[in-house]
């Protein structure tokens with residue numbers, strides 16, 4: 001059996017075990033199909049390399065199985081909890097719908113023509129976004145490594161169970177104004193410190209810890225503030241924030257007003 005085959009077998013076994021433990025009601029054959037999609041030869045090689053270099057020690061289970069990526073709970077070289085996000089190498093749609101997020105990013109000037117290279121760039125960019133945000137003190141998972149289409153970051157949860165996102169919980173009403181302030185503070189720090197806009201901000205991408213602290217996740221679509229799509233995305237992010245917290249009974253301003261508070265100017269106005 002080759003190294004990759006052994007690794008694949010091990011990953012599969014791990015996954016089956018975890019899935020059983022979690023009592024996922026998915027049939028084995030279905031699971032096989034999804035796995036086949038993730039573990040193309042080169043992705044497997046990448047995972048193998050990461051394990052060889054001691055950056056990933058062990059895989060446990062799937063935290064999330066999306067159309068374009070899967071997130072695993074894993075252990076890092078020093079036993080730390082990791083979330084490993086693996087982008088699937090699949091449809092050409094991926095590139096088409098994402099080019100606007102990459103265009104005019106001063107940190108990445110060449111947009112690859114090759115589809116696989118484009119996804120590698122997408123993963124590298126998410127890593128860089130997380131890193132820039134983390135360094136600016138924005139509450140995001142600390143990024144650990146990125147290699148090809150595999151990204152490792154701090155696992156936001158405990159004992160292999162992720163914390164819930166804001167849409168998944170019902171909290172006491174008094175808590176929402178506090179969380180709203182935290183979100184606005186995070187968006188400001190992201191804008192001013194990291195020069196980034198989240199780009200997909202909503203209650204689905206905000207974790208809440210047992211200590212009632214927020215953590216922003218999924219910075220794959222984040223763009224730099226100087227990119228052409230920046231204002232449009234910031235306004236959309238803020239609309240989502242205002243809509244959600246308004247619904248939770250928080251007194252919220254107009255999104256345009258909030259935009260001004262964050263950016264120090266009005267949307268679509270040249271500074």
Ligand SMILES: Nc1ncnc2c1ncn2[C@@H]1O[C@H](COP(=O)(O)OP(=O)(O)O)[C@@H](O)[C@H]1O
Pocket residue numbers: 063064066069071083085141153154155156157162163204205217218219220
């Ligand atoms: N650092 C993390 N710790 C724990 N769970 C995570 C982490 N990052 C992502 N997840 C889980 O995986 C899901 C998908 O990840 P996300 O980055 O939002 O990718 P997608 O592009 O599929 O939305 C999240 O909704 C969350 O449940």
Ligand SMILES: [Mg+2]
Pocket residue numbers: 204205218
């Ligand atoms: Mg998401």
